[in-house]
Amino acid sequence: xxxxxxxxxxxxxxxxxxxxxxxxxxxxxxxxxxxxxxxxxxxxxxxxxxxxxxxxxxxxxxxxxxxxxxxxxxxxxxxxxxxxxxxxxxxxxxxxxxxxxxxxxxxxxxxxxxxxxxxxxxxxxxxxxxxxxxxxxxxxxxxxxxxxxxxxxxxxxxxxxxxxxxxxxxxxxxxxxxxxxxxxxxxxxxxxxxxxxxxxxxxxxxxxxxxxxxxxxxxxxxxxxxxxxxxxxxxxxxxxxxxxxxxxxxxxxxxxxxxxxxxxxxxxxxxxxxxxxxxxxxxxxxxxxxxxxxxxxxxxxxxxxxxxxxxxxxxxxxxxxxxxxxxxxxxxxxxxxxxxxxxxxxxxxxxxxxxxxxxxxxxxxxxxxxxxxxxxxxxxxxxxxxxxxxxxxxxxxxxxxxxxxxxxxxxxxxxxxxxxxxxxxxxxxxxxxxxxxxxxxxxxxxxxxxxxxxxxxxxxxxxxxxxxxxxxxx
Ligand code: SF4
Numbered sequence: 001x002x003x004x005x006x007x008x009x010x011x012x013x014x015x016x017x018x019x020x021x022x023x024x025x026x027x028x029x030x031x032x033x034x035x036x037x038x039x040x041x042x043x044x045x046x047x048x049x050x051x052x053x054x055x056x057x058x059x060x061x062x063x064x065x066x067x068x069x070x071x072x073x074x075x076x077x078x079x080x081x082x083x084x085x086x087x088x089x090x091x092x093x094x095x096x097x098x099x100x101x102x103x104x105x106x107x108x109x110x111x112x113x114x115x116x117x118x119x120x121x122x123x124x125x126x127x128x129x130x131x132x133x134x135x136x137x138x139x140x141x142x143x144x145x146x147x148x149x150x151x152x153x154x155x156x157x158x159x160x161x162x163x164x165x166x167x168x169x170x171x172x173x174x175x176x177x178x179x180x181x182x183x184x185x186x187x188x189x190x191x192x193x194x195x196x197x198x199x200x201x202x203x204x205x206x207x208x209x210x211x212x213x214x215x216x217x218x219x220x221x222x223x224x225x226x227x228x229x230x231x232x233x234x235x236x237x238x239x240x241x242x243x244x245x246x247x248x249x250x251x252x253x254x255x256x257x258x259x260x261x262x263x264x265x266x267x268x269x270x271x272x273x274x275x276x277x278x279x280x281x282x283x284x285x286x287x288x289x290x291x292x293x294x295x296x297x298x299x300x301x302x303x304x305x306x307x308x309x310x311x312x313x314x315x316x317x318x319x320x321x322x323x324x325x326x327x328x329x330x331x332x333x334x335x336x337x338x339x340x341x342x343x344x345x346x347x348x349x350x351x352x353x354x355x356x357x358x359x360x361x362x363x364x365x366x367x368x369x370x371x372x373x374x375x376x377x378x379x380x381x382x383x384x385x386x387x388x389x390x391x392x393x394x395x396x397x398x399x400x401x402x403x404x405x406x407x408x409x410x411x412x413x414x415x416x417x418x419x420x421x422x423x424x425x426x427x428x429x430x431x432x433x434x435x436x437x438x439x440x441x442x443x444x445x446x447x448x449x450x451x452x453x454x455x456x457x458x459x460x461x462x463x464x465x466x467x468x469x470x471x472x473x474x
Contacts, residue, residue: 010189011023197228242441246441
């Protein structure tokens with residue numbers, strides 16, 4: 001609700017039976033990762049790839065009558081939130097192309113950070129582009145290497161060697177299904193076993209929905225080939241420092257997903273516990289901002305032994321606020337979407353817990369609504385340190401001027417949103433809650449030091465952020 005927009009979600013399935021229903025179901029499970037467009041591609045019995053894709057949610061973009069025309073035992077799917085490339089039909093994925101190996105379909109989650117340089121290079125060599133999506137660039141590079149190598153694995157490895165940044169890819173190369181994760185493992189991708197085959201997907205919750213079993217994550221710097229009966233590994237760069245996106249645990253991923261060995265719900269509860277120890281408050285009840293702050297608030301309540309209550313009713317059928325075209329309309333839509341429960345709130349000192357603050361405008365409106373419903377004090381605790389720097393790795397936080405924490409102290413932010421007190425989890429506290437070594441995490445948007453080189457930004461060497469920074473509590 002108050003956090004940044006999502007990145008994208010991908011799925012690939014190779015099984016003994018028609019995979020189209022399972023692809024569609026998986027995309028619905030990972031719908032939260034992208035709502036602008038959805039698509040599926042399947043390899044058919046005639047040796048070509050059929051694709052259905054359109055703008056909109058899965059149920060709109062992939063209507064049953066269209067999906068009923070698709071049939072195949074291997075296929076991929078995608079839900080998109082555009083981070084490179086604008087919202088036009090041509091950018092909906094999967095993207096398709098033709099290579100020497102046969103037809104190709106590709107679905108991508110992440111951002112290729114050397115996109116501009118590579119695109120210029122390929123344009124100068126006479127290649128043409130039909131979209132402004134970095135995923136098309138990947139198909140072009142793969143096409144180039146497919147002309148040079150008989151073995152598609154060699155072409156895939158050479159393609160990955162040109163790319164920098166964040167990428168989790170699923171690719172249909174003729175009738176073969178591949179999954180690829182960038183060498184830092186910035187965006188998630190995991191492997192599951194289902195009844196009649198194997199699958200690749202951004203989040204393990206989709207494996208659960210198909211009554212499957214999570215086998216493992218695709219390793220950073222690994223290409224895997226998935227057949228109906230086996231997983232074949234082709235590591236291409238497994239020695240790079242890791243940089244898993246901390247925001248996946250804080251906000252993006254579903255609480256019931258497991259990423260890189262850490263369950264999202266468990267991490268969020270721990271964030272709440274750490275917050276309660278770092279920034280306690282004398283209040284009557286703990287309340288989440290539904291739904292994203294719920295697990296954090298439960299953790300805070302358990303650790304502080306202050307009762308937990310649901311104080312906001314959320315209208316699940318209201319228009320999603322972030323798709324509205326301007327901030328004024330988004331703010332107006334908040335009251336359609338959320339309403340305080342007066343009997344819970346009236347006369348109480350309340351502490352609300354949310355996952356993160358980017359702009360702060362929604363939170364300001366919610367605090368004012370709580371006061372209007374009779375809350376005597378409203379305190380705020382945030383499960384992510386202040387967001388101060390843009391994300392170049394597949395999340396729509398592109399410019400510093402959109403962050404309330406840029407140029408404002410914590411007390412100034414408290415005054416702007418109208419809270420009685422405000423505290424963020426410290427960077428060290430967040431690292432403790434995620435439970436993954438600091439050197440294996442991307443923390444760039446909260447520390448301003450990037451795990452890859454980005455022109456004009458500070459490059460962080462992954463071993464440490466430096467003493468003083470991780471311990472800094474806002
Ligand atoms: Fe995730 Fe922030 Fe790094 Fe982007 S900059 S990958 S949102 S931790």
